[in-house]
Amino acid sequence: MDQTIEKKTLKDKFFVWATKFANNRTIHIIANGFSRLLPITMIGTLVSLITIVDNYTNLLKNANLLQYVTLGDTMTNGIISIFLVAAMAYEMAKGIKKSPIAAILISLVCFFILTPMTSFTVKDSTVSAFTTTYLGSKGMFVGMVTALLATKLFAVFMDKGIKIKMPAEVPSAISESIASVFAFASVAFIFIIINGIFASTSFGSAHGFVYAILQKPLEGASDSIWTMLIIACLGELLWFFGIHGSNATSAITNTLYLPLSIANAQALAVGTSLPYILNSYFLVIWKCPTRHFIMAALLLWACKSKQLKAIGKVAIVPGFFGISEPMKYGIPMVFNPILLIPMVITPMISLVIAYVATVIGFLPRVGLNLPWYIPFPINGIMAGGWAGLVVEIIQCAVVVAIYFPFVKLLDKQKCAEEAEKEKQAAESLDK
């Protein structure tokens, strides 16, 4: 009894922290905004798959069709920042209860105001154009901040902006329309000024400034395996407290790693070398989603406890597709000190194995967005061919070795509990 009270206060303390963090409106909006991009990045992944297959068959290349297929990458990953602006503005508008379409439009206007244009001459006619540099992965940070800021400013001007007094005869729709036009124009003008300030610096534009001062150093931090291990560890610790870990940390993960994933995806689609080892696609595929299946299999086939066997039975099929909730809440793994250690260290060790394998050149870098529900061994093979399969098998062996003693210990405990219960039941029957 004492123990449960103690756990509760610990949980409460953690809940205060986690709730503050994960319920923070901005963090939550950012997380949802990124998750809206999934279908778009998946188009890029499909194009990459076609390109990879075509490298062997050369069917499309010889028929001169590959250039059309890669449009599916150029118009998705290649200009991802535009879609990010729309998604972020939508989520921000939802969060602060304002018109989503107005938020999307003003945010796009502001984003394009900040994005530098070039002009050049083709056959005597002058062409003005956006280079795709800052519309793609390099513009994501500016896109995110622009959408959040522009939508917020728009809301402020709509709520507290100058209300022009109209005679009572003027229909209210007209004064509302004027207020909206005024808010649009004010926000756009603020961004025109921001752009003017950055354009007069040596960075040339807000994009140039943010990329040099923020995104580039962040990419440096992201390139360290330690950053990724800390994120993975945090995610599993949150699970210990019953909070969906990767969901709660997705705002951080995507801000740090999605631009790197997109850059890799683009390189893969056109067949150049992939610039980054660590990225968000790497994190998903190489923290060993198969570990949930392994855990369920251990419960089902290595345990004697009736309860654990029953949970294994419920959990084995979902586990095969990377779903762990039946075990998280059934055993439960939540608040379970025995299973905390393997739960936290298996994804971290898996990441280290894949990282080392990539650094030594054995495993190819990841540029495909492979959702976590793709089962073993398809996920490993898709991510790294036969080398991917080898790495995945090594990871699984290590996961089994780490989980086994802890599961056995748990089994022993549960068996003793069950025997005690049976004994009590038998005694009460005797009386």
Add this chain to the structure above:
Amino acid sequence: MYKITLACAGGFSTSMMASRMKEAAKAQGIDVDINAVAEEDIELYSDSDILLLGPQLGYRQQELQKDFSMPVLVINFQDYGSMNGKNVLNDAISKIKGDK
């Protein structure tokens, strides 16, 4: 008819729960409309009689209750682990009835 919506991070594990609940409803002859959705799409189902959150999303309960007029409940830990659709369905219905 009861309109029940379940939500978790991506709508994956709650979709398992939703199908268990549908089976239970069928067995008991209860007319229900049960959907499992990702957290960011809850809005599309804001006219439900009740919103049930997977325990992994329990930390969002208070915030979501502020946003929606439907009652927001966190699914019981044990029932979620054992995917006990019958218990969750009955809890949800008695909550809906209690509110009316």
